[in-house]
Amino acid sequence: MMSEEKELYATGLTKVNDIYFPMIQGQLDGNGINMDGYAKQCVLAALSAINNVLVTSGINWNDESLDKNNITQNLLTIASLRLNAAASPREVYFQKRRVKFKVDGKDVWKDQVEVGIEGDGNDAILSRFGRNVKEVKQFWEVRENDEFTYPGFNGIEMTPPTWQPKGTGRVIRVVYPIIKNDDSVDFYIAERADVIKNLLAHIKNNLMNETFGIAETRYKASVAQKKEIDMKKKELMDSLADHSIDEILDMPAVQGYISPAWKDPQSRESMIIRKMRNNVTKKIPKDFGNAFVQQQYAEQDDSYQRVRKEIVENANQEIIDVEYESVEYDPVVTEGKIIENDLVAKEVAKEVPTGTAPIEPVIQQETTTEQVIDKSVDPFR
Known part of the structure; x- marks a missing residue:
């Protein structure tokens, strides 16, 4: 029985590899990126790691709730940046998230697998593209x-x-x-003290949906309620200004807005060290040599992901009706040319005496942007 389960598992993962591999390779080739042996190894390791996340969460690759476009995007990031999920220490990690989309005005929840770059992953990117x-x-x-x-x-x-x-x-x-x-x-x-900026950004992000009991949800809040909620958020963030990172991590008022990876004693130091490392490696200039690879790297930035999440959650929520008003106007004659609805022309328009011969239509000649430059003239003289 156990051998049958292993065979089914291996067969299922092999089919997934056969589906995604040609797709990833085709998109990379189309963007001028060669998918070499190591990039293929990175994609294989990523698919195995993603499969473990899905199995742990009880999700099948064929489930309609699984956002497969998101998985394709993650694999493109892994292949283009050459990040190995099987490396030790890890270069990337994967986690499942439930994300709400608006489809035909209705809320639709999807399961997404989120990819994140670990400290050693940023070191690998710096070594390759610094x-x-x-x-x-x-x-x-x-x-x-x-x-x-x-x-x-x-x-x-x-x-x-x-x-x-x-x-x-x-x-x-x-x-x-x-x-x-x-x-x-x-x-x-x-410096350790500078990691407080990362922590405050983390808390602010987790405060996004907080209403402090003022409204049922932030989407249903009135304008007055939104102002009150924003004031509460500002008061909370201002209260953290004069505290160190370790003091903030121990404050009861913000425990609900800090993830366990930050505040748990067994992982707190690892998280702070990882953020210090990221703060170094991310600020060193990089040359990816390809716009597609650069875009994949930019999309892993925390601020980019926060903005993208906000757009996904709030896009297409209101239908904007634009009313068009028809305007009647008379043609204006100026210097033998007919200019319609030109306010400036009305200021300089010349009156055409009664009985004047009809104006011949003006035929515009084709023009080009090419200029003839007299090279004998020195423009810097």
């Missing part, structure tokens, strides 16, 4: 009790940072030594 990046060295986790000196500068000459690890205390900064193509070394530093 502008003038030759090698990304192992990053430093600087702790509270370590001896650390920041880099110094004398003009364009840099004195490298120094670090003497002690191995105790919380990680308070992350340092990335990066070798450039000219063999020079740059040090990029992210």
